[in-house]
Amino acid sequence: MTTVASGTGVGPLLRGWRERRRLSQLELALRAGSSARHISFVETGRSRPSEDMVLRLAEHLDVPVRERNSLLLAAGYAPRYAETPLGDPxxxxxxxxxxxxxxxxxxxxxxxxxxxxxxxxxxxxxxxxxxxxxxxxxxxxxxxxxxxxxxxxxxxxxxxxxxxxxxxxxxxxxxxxxxxxxxxxxxxxxxxxxxxxxxxxxxxxxxxxxxxxxxxxxxxxxxxxxxxxxxxxxxxxxxxxxxxxxxxxxxxxxxxxxxxxxxxxxxxxxxxxxx
The missing domain is CATH 3.30.450.180 (Beta-Lactamase)
Incomplete structure (x- = not known):
């Protein structure tokens, strides 16, 4: 399972994914049903996003499933997605x-x-x-x-x-x-x-x-x-x-x-x- 250093925080990670997708804070907010101000607060660490918000932002940023677990861990939540070996029953x-x-x-x-x-x-x-x-x-x-x-x-x-x-x-x-x-x-x-x-x-x-x-x-x-x-x-x-x-x-x-x-x-x- 991918892990993230506790000092990193979810905000910089989300900002990195947003910049990688070449979206402005306003564009992401409109897609996720939020506000540019809230996205800014999340990215700078002034606001801790809910688990649902992390997953919603990850979905609109098309973040790979493995990295969604990383975002959840960085935000202080448990991973949502299992990693089941292909040989498992x-x-x-x-x-x-x-x-x-x-x-x-x-x-x-x-x-x-x-x-x-x-x-x-x-x-x-x-x-x-x-x-x-x-x-x-x-x-x-x-x-x-x-x-x-x-x-x-x-x-x-x-x-x-x-x-x-x-x-x-x-x-x-x-x-x-x-x-x-x-x-x-x-x-x-x-x-x-x-x-x-x-x-x-x-x-x-x-x-x-x-x-x-x-x-x-x-x-x-x-x-x-x-x-x-x-x-x-x-x-x-x-x-x-x-x-x-x-x-x-x-x-x-x-x-x-x-x-x-x-x-x-x-x-x-x-x-x-x-x-």
Missing amino acids: AMEALRQGMEQLLNGYEPYPALVVDGTYAVLAANRGIAMLLDGLPEHLLAPPLNAMRITLHPEGLAPRIRNLRQWRAHLLAQMERQLALARSDALRAVYDEVAAYPLPETGDDTHADTEDEEAGQEAPFPYFALPLRIEHEGRVLSFVSSISTFNTPMDVTVAELAIETLLPADPATVKYLQSLTP
């Missing part, structure tokens, strides 16, 4: 639902990660892409960012590595801007330091394939992950789903990532693998 229905979703998405790749991109579950489509990676990268705890960008991981197989790497790092930077996470920062610092290949992305690969008598370039509708697998190039676009209105820290930080085939050739190949 209380999470059985959630686990079964996610497993059903992952299995139902096959043969296309799908996985579940937590707030630091640790892989909690994955289907056979993901296992196919990871085939042949060194054991030290596949040993628990698996991390999706590490596996993707490590020089001994998927990175050498990704045809548009520079583009995909920039996309993943920007995604992590957005998360770090929204919530404080030392664990996520450590992962970011690690993968951002991985060396890039000396050569750039194979931007002419499609043209070269066409000249070699293979299929013409496909007009992608989003930035694809173009990855080599057994002598062919597969193309995917990524979609990430999270849970609405989570009441548990663990659930709030879960994300289900599905890789949708981005061209007919990838669809045809993956479906050919289905028994």
Whole structure:
């Protein structure tokens, strides 16, 4: 559970979140049904907000669930949101639902990660892409960012590595801007330091394939992950789903990532693998 030093106080924390969201005290007051004067008093410590006010302000500031507990602790209240381990019996229905979703998405790749991109579950489509990676990268705890960008991981197989790497790092930077996470920062610092290949992305690969008598370039509708697998190039676009209105820290930080085939050739190949 996240803890906050007692001397910090809830006021400066709320002010930090308000400034991060680029809201004035008046704008926040109007959204929360309060007054700019009261918001000012709360932020400067002249007024102690009620538990309900802390939660209301946190909701309108879109504060992550883990950090809402921090705000409550700083204001002198007990945490409101539990952090239940995914393996707890209380999470059985959630686990079964996610497993059903992952299995139902096959043969296309799908996985579940937590707030630091640790892989909690994955289907056979993901296992196919990871085939042949060194054991030290596949040993628990698996991390999706590490596996993707490590020089001994998927990175050498990704045809548009520079583009995909920039996309993943920007995604992590957005998360770090929204919530404080030392664990996520450590992962970011690690993968951002991985060396890039000396050569750039194979931007002419499609043209070269066409000249070699293979299929013409496909007009992608989003930035694809173009990855080599057994002598062919597969193309995917990524979609990430999270849970609405989570009441548990663990659930709030879960994300289900599905890789949708981005061209007919990838669809045809993956479906050919289905028994």
